[in-house]
Amino acid sequence: MSNQAHKAAMAGGGSRQGLPESSERGEEAFARATRHSRLVRALKIMLPAAAILVSVAFAGYSFLSSAMNGTVDLASASIESGSLVMASPELNGFTSDNLPYKMTAERARQKIGSQDVIELEGIRAHVPVDKDNFATIQAEDGVYSRGDNKLDIKSPLLLKTTSGITARLESARIDIEKSTLESPHAVEIELDGTKIAADSFAASDGGKVFVFDKRVRVTIDPTQLKNAAKGQEQ
Numbered sequence: 494m495s496n497q498a499h500k501a502a503m504a505g506g507g508s509r510q511g512l513p514e515s516s517e518r519g520e521e522a523f524a525r526a527t528r529h530s531r532l533v534r535a536l537k538i539m540l541p542a543a544a545i546l547v548s549v550a551f552a553g554y555s556f557l558s559s560a561m562n563g564t565v566d567l568a569s570a571s572i573e574s575g576s577l578v579m580a581s582p583e584l585n586g587f588t589s590d591n592l593p594y595k596m597t598a599e600r601a602r603q604k605i606g607s608q609d610v611i612e613l614e615g616i617r618a619h620v621p622v623d624k625d626n627f628a629t630i631q632a633e634d635g636v637y638s639r640g641d642n643k644l645d646i647k648s649p650l651l652l653k654t655t656s657g658i659t660a661r662l663e664s665a666r667i668d669i670e671k672s673t674l675e676s677p678h679a680v681e682i683e684l685d686g687t688k689i690a691a692d693s694f695a696a697s698d699g700g701k702v703f704v705f706d707k708r709v710r711v712t713i714d715p716t717q718l719k720n721a722a723k724g725q726e727q
Contacts, residue, residue, distance in 0.1 A: 542725045577603045592621035609640045616646075643668050659683045662694065673697045680705070686714030 570579045579601040587593055599615025616632040633648035644667040652660040662679030673696065680694035692707035 572605070573602075575605055577605055588621060590624070591623070592624060594618070594620040596620075609638055611637045611639075613637065622654055622656070626654055626656045628652055641668075657684055671697075686716065688712040 532686055537691045545568035570577060572578070580599075582598050582601050583595045585593070592679070595617075596618040598613045600613075602612040602614070604610065612632070613635045615632070616635055617695055618628075618630045620630070622628050630650065630652045632646050632650045635644055635646040635648075637644045644665075646662075646665045646667075648664070650662045650665055652658075652662075659682070661679075663680070664678050665674055665676050667674045675696075678693045679690065681688060681690040684688075687704065689709070689711050691709045694706070695704045696702065697704075
């Protein structure tokens with residue numbers, strides 16, 4: 494074969510190879526659009542689920558004044574440094590939908606003569622989201638103020654649901670009267686390979702309105718997102 498014929502053959506081969514390249518570009522664009530659609534669907538699941546966090550935090554109030562809603566088991570109580578200390582208080586009860594919940598603390602502390610402030614240590618809760626889904630919450634400590642009806646959690650807070658949602662907050666301040674939650678620190682929510690993070694977070698109207706603020710980031714794992722989408726379609 495002459496050099497000219499060889500060049501012509503190479504040119505023809507390059508032209509044929511151009512079609513797969515164009516097809517690949519189209520497939521990449523389609524994949525990006527698909528990932529965006531799945532992200533939107535995932536966020537529609539995740540963001541309302543943050544209401545769980547608000548509800549569980551509000552449960553701190555039920556923990557402290559729950560005689561009407563459940564039974565409280567006080568393993569032991571003692572006086573330490575002018576405070577009434579309750580070891581391993583436990584609350585068991587049922588929601589208005591007749592679903593069971595359980596909340597415990599390693600210790601609850603209240604200064605003698607003060608009815609306004611109760612300190613909780615080692616907070617653990619197992620609460621229903623719906624009849625098929627439960628959430629667990631962990632926080633090292635929290636302070637409840639009866640005077641202004643607020644629960645202040647200054648330690649990291651971890652929430653996980655049986656549906657696969659994980660939420661992490663560095664702190665949370667809950668106004669029970671106004672049904673609001675605010676955290677001026679980092680928050681992170683994950684579901685099926687999609688993660689949304691921000692440096693501050695606020696929830697209002699009992700968990701119906703959410704605001705992620707300051708350096709909001711969304712991270713996507715396409716493989717996990719694809720597998721999750723297939724699972725939902727089945």
